[in-house]
Amino acid sequence: MYFDLNYVIEQVGKEKGIPKETIIDALEEAILSASKKKYGSHLDLEARYNEELGEIEVFQFKTVVEEVNEPDMEIALENAKAHDPECLHGDSIGIKMDTSTLGRIAAQTAKQIIVQKVRNAESDVIYNEYKSKKGEIVTGVIQRIEKNHYVVNLGKTEAILPAKEVIPGESFRQRDRVKGFVLDVEKSQKGCTILMSRTHPQFLMKLFELEVPEIQEGIIKILSAAREPGERAKISVYSDDSDIDPIGACVGVKGSRVQAVVQELRGEKIDIIPWSKDIAKFVCNTLAPAKVSKVYINEEDHSMEVIVNDDQLSLAIGKRGQNVRLASKLTGWKIDISSESEIEKTSKKVIDELVENLKVSEILARVLNDEYLRDPKDIAKLTPEEMNKITSISVEDCKRIIEEARSIMSKLNSEIVEQEVPAAEAAAAKSTEDTQKDGANEQS
Numbered sequence: 001m002y003f004d005l006n007y008v009i010e011q012v013g014k015e016k017g018i019p020k021e022t023i024i025d026a027l028e029e030a031i032l033s034a035s036k037k038k039y040g041s042h043l044d045l046e047a048r049y050n051e052e053l054g055e056i057e058v059f060q061f062k063t064v065v066e067e068v069n070e071p072d073m074e075i076a077l078e079n080a081k082a083h084d085p086e087c088l089h090g091d092s093i094g095i096k097m098d099t100s101t102l103g104r105i106a107a108q109t110a111k112q113i114i115v116q117k118v119r120n121a122e123s124d125v126i127y128n129e130y131k132s133k134k135g136e137i138v139t140g141v142i143q144r145i146e147k148n149h150y151v152v153n154l155g156k157t158e159a160i161l162p163a164k165e166v167i168p169g170e171s172f173r174q175r176d177r178v179k180g181f182v183l184d185v186e187k188s189q190k191g192c193t194i195l196m197s198r199t200h201p202q203f204l205m206k207l208f209e210l211e212v213p214e215i216q217e218g219i220i221k222i223l224s225a226a227r228e229p230g231e232r233a234k235i236s237v238y239s240d241d242s243d244i245d246p247i248g249a250c251v252g253v254k255g256s257r258v259q260a261v262v263q264e265l266r267g268e269k270i271d272i273i274p275w276s277k278d279i280a281k282f283v284c285n286t287l288a289p290a291k292v293s294k295v296y297i298n299e300e301d302h303s304m305e306v307i308v309n310d311d312q313l314s315l316a317i318g319k320r321g322q323n324v325r326l327a328s329k330l331t332g333w334k335i336d337i338s339s340e341s342e343i344e345k346t347s348k349k350v351i352d353e354l355v356e357n358l359k360v361s362e363i364l365a366r367v368l369n370d371e372y373l374r375d376p377k378d379i380a381k382l383t384p385e386e387m388n389k390i391t392s393i394s395v396e397d398c399k400r401i402i403e404e405a406r407s408i409m410s411k412l413n414s415e416i417v418e419q420e421v422p423a424a425e426a427a428a429a430k431s432t433e434d435t436q437k438d439g440a441n442e443q444s
Contacts, residue, residue, distance in 0.1 A: 006054040017156075018121040024049045026117030031056040031099060039097070043072055046094065059094030123191040126157045130194055131185045137206045138196070142176045152178060152196060159194035167198050168230040170266050179264065181206060198265075201225040204233055207264055211257045212250055214239075220246045223275045226329035233268055234286060234326045238275040247272045273330065280304070283335060286327035290316035293340060298372055303334035305343075313339040350374045358404050367391050379405040 009027075013020050032047035035058045039045070044061040062075040064087050075095075080087045087093055140152035140159060150161040150172055161180055172178055180196030181203035187193075197203060205222045214220040220239045227233040237246040250272050251258045258270060276282040283304055284292040294307040308316045316337050317324050328335045338346075347369055354365035357376060371390050373379050379387070379402060387398040 017125045018118065022121045027056055031058060035099065058097045058099050060097055061092050061094050064089055064091045064093060127185060127187045127192040134182050134185050135202065136182055137179055138182055139177060139179050142172045142174050142178060144174065157192060159196045161196040165197035165199050167266050199229040201227050204235065207261045208250060211260050214249045219244055220249055224330050226326045228322060228326065230266055230268055232322055232326060234271045234273055234330045236273045236275040236330055247274060283331055283333060286330050287316050287323065296370065306335055306337045307340055307343050308337060310339045310341050357408055358401050360401060364391060376405040376408040380409050
């Protein structure tokens with residue numbers, strides 16, 4: 001019987017992947033708790049696992065004294081020597097207790113503690129295993145279908161695939177195999193929760209990593225991805241090796257590699273974009289197949305104004321704005337698209353105002369317009385030297401234009417103040433009138 005416990009510890013450890021020490025700690029704590037329930041919590045008890053005997057031993061510790069006043073905590077020297085012939089006054093000795101009579105309630109308590117401890121240890125093992133898989137793809141089987149999510153059996157544990165993380169239009173039945181991206185791994189009192197996703201952009205990136213050996217080897221890099229799940233996606237790829245065609249490698253022979261990914265994503269169309277460190281060129285690549293005429297970059301607002309021919313406008317924007325929306329997500333830049341006829345109409349109005357207000361030539365007004373200096377307020381903030389770098393005209397001319405802009409702003413501010421003063425006076429007068437009326441009402 002004694003060696004059965006050793007066998008149980010070994011078997012549980014192997015089946016659950018739990019360290020032997022953790023199981024022994026659980027057993028010791030359980031037997032100690034049961035013993036205190038049986039004999040009293042005030043006793044100084046200690047439980048130890050004896051591997052040779054294959055049992056948990058419980059010892060009651062007592063202090064060796066000449067005269068015993070508290071029998072539960074003290075023992076006479078004469079009696080103590082029966083347990084330890086070398087003991088002295090003041091020593092603390094452990095007396096082995098009989099645990100065979102713990103009783104049903106105490107045994108039930110011990111069982112509950114062991115089950116809970118083993119469950120917690122099992123949860124720790126699963127958490128430690130899957131936290132390293134966060135950001136990876138796992139495959140499982142649909143175990144059951146709940147109201148707002150699927151429960152996926154991963155083998156050792158279960159994962160949650162929320163309905164919102166499923167590609168629109170797809171559904172699963174029990175025992176269907178499913179791939180998913182490990183979005184998060186959380187540890188709680190109830191155990192370990194693994195959250196899966198099939199809509200996350202990184203799921204797309206990881207699928208390409210599985211299909212394209214060059215990505216696994218680091219020869220090709222996927223730098224960003226953007227998706228509208230079930231409809232369309234864009235990924236940007238790059239290689240340091242000029243002999244490698246990153247787009248061709250991702251597409252594969254006769255499109256085999258990209259088609260494998262498309263099939264997993266239920267027909268989602270995928271655009272593979274060559275990445276460029278030139279952000280303007282990169283944005284133009286993301287808007288393909290539309291052809292871009294001009295790009296105006298606003299570094300301060302992290303935005304771009306993209307100009308296309310009139311016949312390319314709908315192609316650049318895409319169905320319901322999808323193409324430009326995905327391009328913006330992929331690049332991280334705000335992108336505004338306009339046709340040449342629209343921009344020319346808007347630009348003409350701005351240029352005419354700059355010519356009239358700042359007394360500058362149409363050519364200079366166009367330069368200011370192209371540099372996003374379209375408002376006297378923005379020009380008034382510049383120094384002559386800054387404007388000289390932008391326009392290449394003389395510092396003296398720059399100084400005159402800036403002073404003109406500041407004069408316009410000063411005049412506008414004066415007009416605003418003139419409008420605000422009568423309004424403030426009228427409000428004050430009304431307040432005084434109301435106060436007087438309230439005073440007259442109180443007197444009456």
